[in-house]
Amino acid sequence: METILKVEKLSKKYNKISEYAIKNINFELKKGEIIGVIGPSGAGKSTLLRCINRLIDPNEGKVYLENEEITSVNSTKVRNVRRRIGMIFQHYNLINRLSVMQNVMHGRLGYMNTINSTFGIYTEEDKRKAVSLLEMTGLHSFMYNRAGDLSGGQKQRVGILRAIMQEPLLLLCDEPIASLDPASAHIVMDLIRKIAKENNIACLINLHQVDVAIQYSDKIIGMKNGEIIFNDEASKLDERTIEEIYSKPMRELMIGGETYSEQSQRG
Amino acid sequence: MNRVSEVRLKSSNKKFIISIFIFSVIFILSTIFTKFNPVVAFTSQGEFWRFIFVDFLPPNFSKPEQILNASLQTFYMAFGSTVVAAFFALIFAFMGTYSICNNKILNKIIRGIASVLRNIPAIIWAFVLVAAFGIGNTVGVLALIISTTGFLIRAFIETLDELAQESIEALRATGASTFAVITQSAIPISLPGFISWFLYCIETNIRASTILGMVGAGGIGLLMTGYIKQYNYHSASAVIITIIVIIIAVNLLTEYLRKILMK
Numbered sequence: 001m002e003t004i005l006k007v008e009k010l011s012k013k014y015n016k017i018s019e020y021a022i023k024n025i026n027f028e029l030k031k032g033e034i035i036g037v038i039g040p041s042g043a044g045k046s047t048l049l050r051c052i053n054r055l056i057d058p059n060e061g062k063v064y065l066e067n068e069e070i071t072s073v074n075s076t077k078v079r080n081v082r083r084r085i086g087m088i089f090q091h092y093n094l095i096n097r098l099s100v101m102q103n104v105m106h107g108r109l110g111y112m113n114t115i116n117s118t119f120g121i122y123t124e125e126d127k128r129k130a131v132s133l134l135e136m137t138g139l140h141s142f143m144y145n146r147a148g149d150l151s152g153g154q155k156q157r158v159g160i161l162r163a164i165m166q167e168p169l170l171l172l173c174d175e176p177i178a179s180l181d182p183a184s185a186h187i188v189m190d191l192i193r194k195i196a197k198e199n200n201i202a203c204l205i206n207l208h209q210v211d212v213a214i215q216y217s218d219k220i221i222g223m224k225n226g227e228i229i230f231n232d233e234a235s236k237l238d239e240r241t242i243e244e245i246y247s248k249p250m251r252e253l254m255i256g257g258e259t260y261s262e263q264s265q266r267g
Numbered sequence: 268m269n270r271v272s273e274v275r276l277k278s279s280n281k282k283f284i285i286s287i288f289i290f291s292v293i294f295i296l297s298t299i300f301t302k303f304n305p306v307v308a309f310t311s312q313g314e315f316w317r318f319i320f321v322d323f324l325p326p327n328f329s330k331p332e333q334i335l336n337a338s339l340q341t342f343y344m345a346f347g348s349t350v351v352a353a354f355f356a357l358i359f360a361f362m363g364t365y366s367i368c369n370n371k372i373l374n375k376i377i378r379g380i381a382s383v384l385r386n387i388p389a390i391i392w393a394f395v396l397v398a399a400f401g402i403g404n405t406v407g408v409l410a411l412i413i414s415t416t417g418f419l420i421r422a423f424i425e426t427l428d429e430l431a432q433e434s435i436e437a438l439r440a441t442g443a444s445t446f447a448v449i450t451q452s453a454i455p456i457s458l459p460g461f462i463s464w465f466l467y468c469i470e471t472n473i474r475a476s477t478i479l480g481m482v483g484a485g486g487i488g489l490l491m492t493g494y495i496k497q498y499n500y501h502s503a504s505a506v507i508i509t510i511i512v513i514i515i516a517v518n519l520l521t522e523y524l525r526k527i528l529m530k
Binding site: 102 | 433438439440441447458459
């Protein structure tokens with residue numbers, strides 16, 4: 001299958017004296033493929049995601065989106081790169097005081113000219129598309145509610161729709177379920193997987209929960225101290241590797257509020 | 268004898284004792300150099316109350332149109348200057364926050380200018396401007412614009428940094444232009460904060476513009492100073508009562524506006 005994203009020797013240091021936040025990262029992501037990125041806090045997962053869409057500029061290495069090198073493009077062209085990459089955040093990052101509909105429409109801003117995007121003048125076609133996406137996710141009845149009035153799970157679904165409105169090639173999800181209860185978390189992960197598979201969108205998802213990562217990803221990347229120490233099929237991730245990634249024995253690894261062994265016992 | 272040493276709550280009280288000592292020394296030196304005697308404030312009460320009740324009261328409202336005119340001037344000065352200041356402050360605040368304008372040098376320059384403007388009180392600006400342009404309302408308005416712009420730049424930057432970082436990042440990630448990021452996320456998120464600071468500045472500028480009048484910058488302060496200089500204390504007290512009423516009224520009004528606008 002076609003490679004969408006290729007990351008080569010990517011490194012980032014926040015300042016001269018600090019350690020590398022990410023160091024010599026190499027991997028590829030194919031069309032429609034879902035990769036879960038796991039690792040302890042501070043392993044560099046968020047930095048990796050933000051170096052791909054240039055919210056953070058990496059120090060070394062290259063990122064290719066559809067074979068186009070994007071780490072060196074200038075600041076005006078970087079907008080053309082970003083609009084092809086959707087992003088989903090842990091804290092949803094919606095504009096709480098605007099309506100659900102307005103928030104979803106924000107996904108189109110990167111494709112519009114300065115006047116229209118500044119004043120929020122969208123085409124009827126785009127608006128209809130947003131409405132049908134809202135209908136699909138059952139958020140239709142909230143479309144004129146303030147985004148701030150929604151529950152966490154609903155907010156994250158609006159966040160996903162905003163990203164989908166970009167018609168992205170690639171979806172970057174930064175801890176999408178870290179602030180959600182287990183039930184909402186599954187709804188959100190199901191939606192991400194469904195959309196990715198139906199539209200052939202490649203996904204890179206940072207996750208804290210190893211079990212969720214295994215359940216929803218095709219491949220897993222395990223990060224530790226800014227480096228990739230595991231990159232393979234989700235089914236090949238064994239307990240020993242998980243223990244190595246988190247530098248902790250399995251029974252001490254808390255996953256979603258309970259230990260991993262408790263969860264596997266439950267089924 | 269079985270003496271148990273006391274368990275102390277802190278490792279040492281040294282800092283506290285030294286602070287008290289330095290504080291007392293500065294206070295004593297201050298009173299010596301200013302020849303301020305706290306006792307006088309109590310012993311000369313008779314003189315003070317005589318002045319209030321005989322020279323000042325009752326107020327003389329014989330020229331209501333003059334007082335009304337001056338009060339309106341003061342209100343216009345405060346309101347007009349705050350609006351202009353808010354407009355400039357908004358533009359500069361976006362240039363001063365890293366999440367919108369990622370040029371750390373420009374951010375620092377803007378913040379530096381803002382802190383110079385706001386740390387020099389409006390009355391000093393008015394004093395300098397009166398010397399340059401002469402007495403009048405324009406000078407008062409200019410002085411208020413300068414100091415308020417400085418204050419609001421700082422307040423707006425802090426509001427943006429506190430509230431809007433995450434949503435700005437989200438819109439940047441969609442590929443939106445900087446203008447779109449400002450109008451679609453930074454402003455909607457920060458608007459209640461902006462309005463609250465704006466109303467606060469209206470309040471302080473009403474108060475400031477009464478004082479500005481005293482250095483010749485027009486409005487009700489100028490009228491009051493005029494009466495005092497003519498020893499027309501009864502008319503001056505009428506002006507002072509008007510000022511108090513205006514300040515209370517504006518505070519009540521802004522409080523009410525805050526309640527309905529912040530929903």
